[in-house]
Amino acid sequence: MSDFANVMVIADQLQNDLQPITFELLGAASELAEKLGVKVQAMVMGHDLGDIPQTLIHNGADEVFVVDEPELADYTTLPYRRAVITVLERFDRPPHIILCGATTIGRDLAPRIAAHLEVGLTADCTELDIGEYIHKGKADPNKVGAFENCLYAIRPSFGESLKARIIGPWKNPQMATARAGAMVPSKPDTSRTGAIIPVKATFTESDFRVKVIQTVRDISKAVDLISAKVIVTGGAGVGGPEGFEVVRDLASVFADSAVGASRKTVDAGWIPYAHQVGQTGKTVRPKVYIALGVSGAIQHRVGMSNSDTIIAVNKDESAPIFQFADYGVVGDLFEIAPLLKKQFQKTMAGATAQ
Amino acid sequence: MSDGLKMVVLLKQVPDTSSKAGVNPDGTVDRARAKKMLNPFDKYALQKALEVKRAVGGEVIAVTMGPPPAISVLSDALEYGADTGYLLTDRRLAASDTLSTAFALHKAIIYIGSDVDMVFTGLQTTDGDTAQTGPQIAERLDMPQITYCDRLEMKDGKALVRRVVEGGHQDLEIPLPALITVANSATPLEPKRFAAVYKVRELSRDKGAYDEKIKTVNLDDIDVDPAKTGLAGSPTVVGKTWKMGDIGGTCVMFQGGAPEHEVEQLVERLTTDERGIEELIQ
Ligand SMILES: Cc1cc2nc3c(=O)[nH]c(=O)nc-3n(C[C@H](O)[C@H](O)[C@H](O)COP(=O)(O)OP(=O)(O)OC[C@H]3O[C@@H](n4cnc5c(N)ncnc54)[C@H](O)[C@@H]3O)c2cc1C
Ligand SMILES: Nc1ncnc2c1ncn2[C@@H]1O[C@H](COP(=O)(O)O)[C@@H](O)[C@H]1O
Numbered sequence: 139m140s141d142f143a144n145v146m147v148i149a150d151q152l153q154n155d156l157q158p159i160t161f162e163l164l165g166a167a168s169e170l171a172e173k174l175g176v177k178v179q180a181m182v183m184g185h186d187l188g189d190i191p192q193t194l195i196h197n198g199a200d201e202v203f204v205v206d207e208p209e210l211a212d213y214t215t216l217p218y219r220r221a222v223i224t225v226l227e228r229f230d231r232p233p234h235i236i237l238c239g240a241t242t243i244g245r246d247l248a249p250r251i252a253a254h255l256e257v258g259l260t261a262d263c264t265e266l267d268i269g270e271y272i273h274k275g276k277a278d279p280n281k282v283g284a285f286e287n288c289l290y291a292i293r294p295s296f297g298e299s300l301k302a303r304i305i306g307p308w309k310n311p312q313m314a315t316a317r318a319g320a321m322v323p324s325k326p327d328t329s330r331t332g333a334i335i336p337v338k339a340t341f342t343e344s345d346f347r348v349k350v351i352q353t354v355r356d357i358s359k360a361v362d363l364i365s366a367k368v369i370v371t372g373g374a375g376v377g378g379p380e381g382f383e384v385v386r387d388l389a390s391v392f393a394d395s396a397v398g399a400s401r402k403t404v405d406a407g408w409i410p411y412a413h414q415v416g417q418t419g420k421t422v423r424p425k426v427y428i429a430l431g432v433s434g435a436i437q438h439r440v441g442m443s444n445s446d447t448i449i450a451v452n453k454d455e456s457a458p459i460f461q462f463a464d465y466g467v468v469g470d471l472f473e474i475a476p477l478l479k480k481q482f483q484k485t486m487a488g489a490t491a492q
Numbered sequence: 493m494s495d496g497l498k499m500v501v502l503l504k505q506v507p508d509t510s511s512k513a514g515v516n517p518d519g520t521v522d523r524a525r526a527k528k529m530l531n532p533f534d535k536y537a538l539q540k541a542l543e544v545k546r547a548v549g550g551e552v553i554a555v556t557m558g559p560p561p562a563i564s565v566l567s568d569a570l571e572y573g574a575d576t577g578y579l580l581t582d583r584r585l586a587a588s589d590t591l592s593t594a595f596a597l598h599k600a601i602i603y604i605g606s607d608v609d610m611v612f613t614g615l616q617t618t619d620g621d622t623a624q625t626g627p628q629i630a631e632r633l634d635m636p637q638i639t640y641c642d643r644l645e646m647k648d649g650k651a652l653v654r655r656v657v658e659g660g661h662q663d664l665e666i667p668l669p670a671l672i673t674v675a676n677s678a679t680p681l682e683p684k685r686f687a688a689v690y691k692v693r694e695l696s697r698d699k700g701a702y703d704e705k706i707k708t709v710n711l712d713d714i715d716v717d718p719a720k721t722g723l724a725g726s727p728t729v730v731g732k733t734w735k736m737g738d739i740g741g742t743c744v745m746f747q748g749g750a751p752e753h754e755v756e757q758l759v760e761r762l763t764t765d766e767r768g769i770e771e772l773i774q
Pocket of ligand 1: 373399419431432441470
């Protein structure tokens with residue numbers, strides 16, 4: 139065994155539906171744990187969790203702490219908070235790192251845990267790494283020193299065109315939430331084995347102050363920007379709600395595609411918020427991202443710059459998007475998009491004819 | 493004070509990126525030159541508090557922590573209909589991360605009164621952008637919380653709220669005191685009413701009365717141990733920053749020729765660059 143405490147992932151599940159972010163967290167945790175030479179631990183809270191613990195093991199966890207109680211059937215802050223604290227109290231040494239999703243659960247729960255433990259928490263990270271850090275600042279002598287194996291919690295510093303590495307090696311656990319869509323998910327391996335450890339939460343009455351009346355979800359209606367392989371996005375260049383027809387039409391050429399939108403088009407009411415990509419929308423990393431009439435402002439870019447291939451169509455050759463796209467076409471999107479569609483279809487017809 | 497609820501709304505002053513001043517064409521901000529504004533997310537929080545006040549009565553107290561000029565977001569809040577304001581300002585607060593910001597603000601709330609019924613915050617700020625400050629204050633105050641709230645109605649002394657979750661929402665019932673972070677799908681802030689604006693402008697001419705309405709406090713006033721806030725109280729620091737421009741490649745441009753030709757060239761390039769785009773076409 140190594141000298142370190144481990145890397146802990148707090149699994150994100152809603153109504154026993156393991157959220158995709160969990161696999162991204164496990165993917166990231168496995169990399170961090172390998173660098174540290176420690177284990178990946180996961181904790182999952184809920185009720186009638188079935189094979190979820192096993193799935194966590196297949197996806198990289200070495201140990202899974204399971205708090206399965208009727209009181210945890212629906213997510214509410216305080217009982218989940220208590221469950222996390224109960225699990226953490228089992229350890230003589232706290233985990234080195236705790237990762238949560240930057241979801242409506244993770245962003246609700248993680249700050250409470252961090253405040254309870256009085257440790258640092260970096261929000262909405264897009265990259266995580268391990269490295270050393272030397273603190274020289276004289277302003278706070280208590281912090282001065284050289285530290286190894288620090289969590290590098292990396293996030294865009296919005297509006298400043300910067301990425302920032304946030305560090306807090308002074309006290310463990312070093313905590314971070316990760317933005318959905320930003321990290322590479324784990325690949326399931328059903329031959330992986332690990333320990334499943336049931337934990338009984340010690341609730342107090344005050345944990346049940348909030349009552350859930352109902353949870354309503356319609357997954358079929360959700361716009362699946364996160365899992366789509368191709369995203370075709372319309373920006374202000376589409377000119378109005380009708381302009382999105384061209385966007386949808388191009389998207390229809392691809393088998394697994396979704397329609398994205400810039401904030402300007404969402405604010406204008408041309409398309410619902412669920413389609414928005416960027417700082418205040420979704421972070422996506424499809425295989426192909428086609429931006430039609432999007433200028434490429436930093437707040438848009440942070441949500442899509444990890445796409446494998448970025449194709450931009452813009453009539454202004456000096457649009458910022460051409461600074462980070464892989465391929466750019468300078469022209470009118472209303473002319474180019476239909477031509478693109480035709481050309482893609484032609485390629486396909488050619489491929490099948492062979 | 494009268495019956496009704498005692499509500500605190502937390503407001504933050506942030507750089508105004510909608511104004512041309514200090515905003516570069518690519519959307520990046522030159523902090524020194526940028527104008528300042530009320531964090532747009534906080535407007536939803538202020539609106540919710542004002543709605544509750546209209547429905548069941550009470551007072552709305554606007555609170556901000558920041559350098560002295562941040563007092564303008566409090567005047568602004570008064571013009572929208574808030575009753576009073578508190579500015580927490582102190583040099584020792586510099587370099588606070590969310591944990592220490594939340595520590596200072598929770599002390600400010602305790603200072604305002606042990607009888608605060610509701611604390612409203614925005615979902616997140618456009619500069620700090622963490623959405624952590626609210627829940628961290630709730631933890632310190634031992635209050636239950638609702639984050640991502642977009643509907644709220646008072647019934648029999650409890651709040652019935654709707655909270656947005658991935659692909660849907662939760663309906664919840666929460667007793668007071670409670671902390672609520674308000675989502676940007678909630679009701680937008682209503683325009684200022686002339687009478688309220690007039691009253692605030694009148695007030696600002698009378699220094700004594702103005703100072704009575706908007707109080708300025710420092711760490712000693714609200715009994716904060718300086719070791720718990722500012723740089724000393726922050727478990728995280730910014731280790732390094734670098735330009736986003738360092739990522740991404742060089743763009744291959746298709747331009748100048750007939751559009752048909754350029755598109756043909758592009759698609760040919762895409763299908764020969766081994767990125768596997770042809771497998772995605774149906
Ligand atoms: C706090 C904050 C958060 C934000 N969050 C987000 C976010 O999450 N997502 C987001 O997208 N933005 C966000 N923004 C807004 C962002 O700064 C930009 O304003 C926005 O992305 C611009 O949208 P756009 O590219 O569609 O519009 P514009 O900047 O107006 O660009 C339109 C482009 O279309 C081109 N064009 C016009 N007509 C045509 C045509 N016929 N054919 C081809 N090209 C054409 C133009 O040359 C131009 O480049 C945020 C801003 C702030 C301050
Ligand atoms: N300095 C501050 N003064 C007052 N309120 C704040 C301050 N910082 C954060 N808040 C509140 O906390 C919310 C979340 O902020 P943040 O954690 O920075 O994203 C904001 O919308 C505000 O309501």
